Amino acid sequence: MDLYIVSYILIGFSALSIAWVKYGAQLINISYPVFFIAMGWLLFTLVKELPWVSPFRSHALTMHMAEIMVIVALMGTGLRIDTPFSLRQWGAPFRLATIAMVLCIAALAAIGFWVLNWTLASAVLLGAVLAPTDPVLAGDVQTGPPNTKDIHPAKFALTAEAGMNDGLAFPFVWLAVALALASQDGPSFSGMDWLTFDVIYRLTAGVIIGFAIGKLITFLYFLLPEKWDVTHVRQGLVAVSATLFVYGVTELAHGYGFVAVFVTAITIRNYEIGHKYHNTLHEFNTQIEHILLAVMLILFGGSLVDGILAPLTWPMAIVGVAFLLVIRPVAA
Numbered sequence: 001m002d003l004y005i006v007s008y009i010l011i012g013f014s015a016l017s018i019a020w021v022k023y024g025a026q027l028i029n030i031s032y033p034v035f036f037i038a039m040g041w042l043l044f045t046l047v048k049e050l051p052w053v054s055p056f057r058s059h060a061l062t063m064h065m066a067e068i069m070v071i072v073a074l075m076g077t078g079l080r081i082d083t084p085f086s087l088r089q090w091g092a093p094f095r096l097a098t099i100a101m102v103l104c105i106a107a108l109a110a111i112g113f114w115v116l117n118w119t120l121a122s123a124v125l126l127g128a129v130l131a132p133t134d135p136v137l138a139g140d141v142q143t144g145p146p147n148t149k150d151i152h153p154a155k156f157a158l159t160a161e162a163g164m165n166d167g168l169a170f171p172f173v174w175l176a177v178a179l180a181l182a183s184q185d186g187p188s189f190s191g192m193d194w195l196t197f198d199v200i201y202r203l204t205a206g207v208i209i210g211f212a213i214g215k216l217i218t219f220l221y222f223l224l225p226e227k228w229d230v231t232h233v234r235q236g237l238v239a240v241s242a243t244l245f246v247y248g249v250t251e252l253a254h255g256y257g258f259v260a261v262f263v264t265a266i267t268i269r270n271y272e273i274g275h276k277y278h279n280t281l282h283e284f285n286t287q288i289e290h291i292l293l294a295v296m297l298i299l300f301g302g303s304l305v306d307g308i309l310a311p312l313t314w315p316m317a318i319v320g321v322a323f324l325l326v327i328r329p330v331a332a
Contacts, residue, residue, distance in 0.1 A: 003051055014294035021294075036294050040301020053299045054306040065299075069292045070166060071261045075243040076289050077163040078265020079282040080143050082151050085270050092153065093160030096133075096332060101165050103331040104131035104323070105172055111319055121183060125176035130323060132165040133158065145286075146269070146278040163266075167206060167259030174198040205255025207263050213246040214267025222271055234277050236284025242268070243285075 014036070025032035044050050055062035083089055105127035112123030142159040143151065175194055182189035221238055225231045243261055250260035269278060300308075 006050065010298065011291070011295055014298060015291045018290045018294055033293065033297050036297035037301040037304075040298035041304050042301075043298065044302035044305040050302065052306045053302040054308050055303065056308070057306075065292075065296060069289075069296055071243050071247050071258065072240060072285060072289045072292060074163055074166065074258060074261045075239055075265045076282060076285045077142070077159060078262050079239065079269050079278060079285060080146055081156065081159055081163075081266065081269060082143065082146065082149060082273065083156050083160075084273060085266055090160060092157040093164060096157060096161040097164040097168050100328075100331040101131045101168065104328055105169070107327045107331070108319075108323060111322075116315060116319065119180075119183065121176045121180035124172060124179060128169050128172035128176055130320075131172075132169045133162050146282050147274055147276075163262040164259075167256045167262060168203070170202070170256050170258065171199045202254060202256050203259060205253050206250055206257065206259030209250045209253060209255055210246055210260035210263025211267050213242065213249065213260070214264040217242050217264065217268055218271040222275065222277065234280065236280045239281040239285040240288055 017039075021035045022032045025035060044053070087094070105124070108127035108130055109120075109123040112118045112126045113120055116123070118126070141155065142162065143155045171194070175198070178189050178194055178198075181187060217238065221234055225233055242264060246260050246264045247257040250257040268281070
């Protein structure tokens, strides 16, 4: 079976089915991603000729697919927040994305090290990848589209936190990498190097570049079109284009691209916050996000057939449930 042609079919089917899947999910009050996972599981169970899709078989492909999925979601998350940015109004999400997330990382690292008997590097990595809440699958409990005034405090806190904490977790990912290298006779671990480069520099670079490019986008697509009467240049594609541009520039500067994308989105959103163009940007970005999500979840369903859960043990499963139902709620 030609993988290239199968890819066309998969992407087309995913895009065509999104609206009906979301409608059906709303009728029975179930999160719609569950349906796409089930589709993938059924598809790869019935059609034996399909290629295996476990991420263990292609690390680079899995990483890049997840990467583009998250950055598109981060842009959409930022564009849907109606609450103007200020340290005072954003206090709750800042606390969730810093204090609560660090507590979750510390708890998971301790459990991984002392309960699961993992190495310290693996335990820290476990905390770093599980502690951030998800900006993609959590869409059903976040705020609505721009200018809908859907600003319930809990929804706003979850939405803003989801936009921030993926990027803020990266220093701990790099901490795990540094610990792993040090344990393999690599360069000795330096806490000061980690603090100055992986924490301070890379976060600062993400914020500054994201803010600067956000300002550039508002100048080119909000201010100039009004001034020169060329509003036809306001395309929805600008949201995805800005996402890719700011992410690439920031990563070239060794900053955190996830941070930069969300800062760009917030900078754009805070320019004339009631402007209708925000709706156009968000709508186009959301459509791309839904297509990517559907494809990813169908492939994830297939990876269940491929044995992605084979390494899972009962102690690991118990830790996962405990984190979801006890550690995260208590920390929050």
